[in-house]
Amino acid sequence: MKDENFLKANNARSLWHPMTSPADSLKTAPTIVTGAQGVRITDIDGHEVVDGVGGLWNVNLGYSCQPVKAAIAAQLDRLPYYSIFRGTSNDCVIELAEEMRSFFEPDGLTRAFFTSGGSDSVETALRLARQYHKIRGEGGRVKFLSLKKGYHGTHVGGASVNGNANFRTAYEPLLPGCHHIPAPYTYRNPFNETDPARLAQLCLAALEDEIAFQGAPTIAAFIMEPILGAGGVIPPHPGFMPGVEAICRKHGILLIADEVITAFGRTGAWTGSRLWGVKPDFACTAKAITNGYFPFGAVMIAESVAQVFEGDATGKATIGHGYTYSGHPVGAAAALACLTETKRLNVVENAAARGTQLFDGVKTLMARHDIIGDVRGGHGLMTAIELVADRATKAAPDKAIPARVQEVAYRSGAMVRVSGPNIILSPPLVLTAADVDVILSALDTGFAAL
Numbered sequence: 001m002k003d004e005n006f007l008k009a010n011n012a013r014s015l016w017h018p019m020t021s022p023a024d025s026l027k028t029a030p031t032i033v034t035g036a037q038g039v040r041i042t043d044i045d046g047h048e049v050v051d052g053v054g055g056l057w058n059v060n061l062g063y064s065c066q067p068v069k070a071a072i073a074a075q076l077d078r079l080p081y082y083s084i085f086r087g088t089s090n091d092c093v094i095e096l097a098e099e100m101r102s103f104f105e106p107d108g109l110t111r112a113f114f115t116s117g118g119s120d121s122v123e124t125a126l127r128l129a130r131q132y133h134k135i136r137g138e139g140g141r142v143k144f145l146s147l148k149k150g151y152h153g154t155h156v157g158g159a160s161v162n163g164n165a166n167f168r169t170a171y172e173p174l175l176p177g178c179h180h181i182p183a184p185y186t187y188r189n190p191f192n193e194t195d196p197a198r199l200a201q202l203c204l205a206a207l208e209d210e211i212a213f214q215g216a217p218t219i220a221a222f223i224m225e226p227i228l229g230a231g232g233v234i235p236p237h238p239g240f241m242p243g244v245e246a247i248c249r250k251h252g253i254l255l256i257a258d259e260v261i262t263a264f265g266r267t268g269a270w271t272g273s274r275l276w277g278v279k280p281d282f283a284c285t286a287k288a289i290t291n292g293y294f295p296f297g298a299v300m301i302a303e304s305v306a307q308v309f310e311g312d313a314t315g316k317a318t319i320g321h322g323y324t325y326s327g328h329p330v331g332a333a334a335a336l337a338c339l340t341e342t343k344r345l346n347v348v349e350n351a352a353a354r355g356t357q358l359f360d361g362v363k364t365l366m367a368r369h370d371i372i373g374d375v376r377g378g379h380g381l382m383t384a385i386e387l388v389a390d391r392a393t394k395a396a397p398d399k400a401i402p403a404r405v406q407e408v409a410y411r412s413g414a415m416v417r418v419s420g421p422n423i424i425l426s427p428p429l430v431l432t433a434a435d436v437d438v439i440l441s442a443l444d445t446g447f448a449a450l
């Protein structure tokens, strides 16, 4: 390994970072992370902090999950790769599909299609949704509906259903036939409605209106995150997703739950769909499926959708889709070990308890710091703090403000994530009450430094 000075001087010389400009990377030195243990990361200068970001919402079991590391190492020795395209399979992926089926059975999802990550999972679900309708003789159903503020990765299909201009504008024109309705975001919405239940009804009415405008027979699927994550942690009213499900069923539109963040316990329920009592047609997963230790994902498919593909007599059900790394044996081994650990540790319990502690703690910070305009969360370990220049006008703060809070919080013991005006907290699900206190105290110091 090159020495520290070389690494610090050359970070952006030959490397382009995702989600920032190359010029900014050249100007602003990143935190160079060189090690991690438990729920803590260590940087190149030896500074250790609690990881309030959990990698990128994915390191649910922390950085020292030995069974997952051991499973990866053993699988690399035994069979480091083989494809599962037509005609071949591997032992690990077969076992994993059975385990995933039993994990997702309460959601009505009984088949798995494996991918290399969240964007791949979204793309897979969108494509299979169109194919489902073609098999059934409704080939005109090609459009997709989704929520503004939603995040569905950055492939062209996913970016097209994304509800945030940051991931769209530079790459337009995107996929035609993708339309967005307002998110159930009480702090800011076009209806000026602050009551979550009434706002949910207004958004559902907007969905009905859009379906009537587009024509139900032209719409393949509606995709949503059970709790919007990257858009700033927006938990909808409990009636919202069931309302979406009912509208989709009425109009023959498939429901895709983008559970890339919410599956495997983050919300304090095993899946986001289960949290709201919804049975989607597809669930996109990735991230915590391997605890972030290996790039991997899965689309889980409802029994009713599976029956259509498996019972096809027309020849239209050949899946002309897949990735070299679909069903990668090392990823499958990691996912198997992860599922075992996730269930053994019953992470939902700690996610719910620590999530409440974190959410309550952040609300206490709001009472003390006027820069905080809104606090969102309350369902497991997904919490956002929206900063404002002025609470009355809700004007966005200067860009330097969230960055300053982040910097001071980091020096004070916690890594937190900045996304626009939001500070987002998504720590590992195995953190302790004392770790949550470290995050809260570091944030308090960060706000006090403004």
Ligand SMILES: Cc1ncc(COP(=O)(O)O)c(C=O)c1O
Binding pocket: 117, 118, 119, 120, 122, 151, 152, 153, 154, 225, 229, 230, 258, 259, 260, 261, 286, 287
């Ligand atoms: C809800 C959701 N969908 C899809 C994605 C894309 O996943 P990936 O970055 O693994 O491609 C993400 C990533 O954060 C996500 O949060």
